[in-house]
């Protein structure tokens with residue numbers, strides 16, 4: 001069977017194109033992947049298979065993720081890459097080393113650029129909404145970074161539809177660059193936010209969605225059906241284990257396994273294919289701790305989900 005080539009999709013109304021499957025560094029690069037050769041193999045394989053979008057954040061492993069991913073990405077042609085980083089979460093105890101103030105944004109981008117080893121970020125995300133800073137201050141700082149060539153676009157992560165409407169209204173009024181992309185959690189196990197609020201707003205504002213944790217940190221692969229495997233993400237991170245390994249979720253994931261088996265598809269690929277096919281999604285950000293995981297996940301591009309199966313998934317994960 002021939003392999004589906006990587007599709008590239010626009011970030012909403014913005015002209016830039018991102019690979020439909022992208023790769024992120026949360027809890028993996030600079031953290032659970034401590035072997036730099038493994039990190040290099042995963043990143044290079046992703047690039048060779050058509051992934052152009054690599055999603056990082058300053059706070060991932062407190063800068064180590066930017067460093068480990070940057071060391072490999074620096075060896076690839078910069079113009080073929082879409083590199084993002086993020087700002088908001090505290091990087092130290094300094095009261096100004098957090099949030100979305102002008103001071104923190106302008107200082108943070110320089111640190112991220114140095115750690116990654118690049119002159120500009122393609123997309124810079126506000127990693128959450130900051131209740132303590134007027135949104136105009138944040139929008140102006142992002143607009144300045146675009147004018148200074150430090151970033152090409154800016155985006156938001158886990159903002160509400162109302163917050164996105166407000167920042168677009170301010171950007172229109174003040175003639176500032178507005179955010180072009182929102183980054184929410186979205187998977188069969190986490191549908192409410194995107195489908196309840198965000199999608200309608202991002203569509204009307206011309207924003208794209210790049211979505212995170214499409215496998216619910218690995219739970220949708222079925223690897224936690226019979227306990228917590230040693231070395232897996234949920235064996236390492238207590239709060240994720242507590243939030244995902246509930247009886248209700250595990251029961252749904254087992255039923256999901258039966259549906260996937262009937263369709264002759266692995267749970268991993270079906271979960272990713274479902275997310276890839278959702279309206280408004282520009283890119284599905286994967287995580288992987290090995291090349292075989294990455295390769296299995298990329299195989300989701302070859303999966304077509306029938307309308308009958310979609311209906312069953314809707315009923316199971318309502």
Ligand SMILES: NC(=O)c1ccc[n+]([C@@H]2O[C@H](COP(=O)([O-])OP(=O)(O)OC[C@H]3O[C@@H](n4cnc5c(N)ncnc54)[C@H](OP(=O)(O)O)[C@@H]3O)[C@@H](O)[C@H]2O)c1
Pocket residue numbers: 023024025026027028032055056127157158183211212213214215216217218219221223231232233234268285286287288289292293294296297
């Ligand atoms: N904006 C935000 O607030 C935010 C928050 C979270 C994530 N993100 C972004 O989204 C990216 C992806 O999120 P995520 O890592 O949570 O995605 P995910 O796809 O839900 O989980 C990835 C994890 O699942 C396991 N896994 C992946 N493929 C597998 C396979 N084929 N078989 C078995 N296990 C497999 C691996 O963990 P183990 O091997 O360690 O078990 C892997 O690290 C992040 O890197 C980050 O860039 C953003």
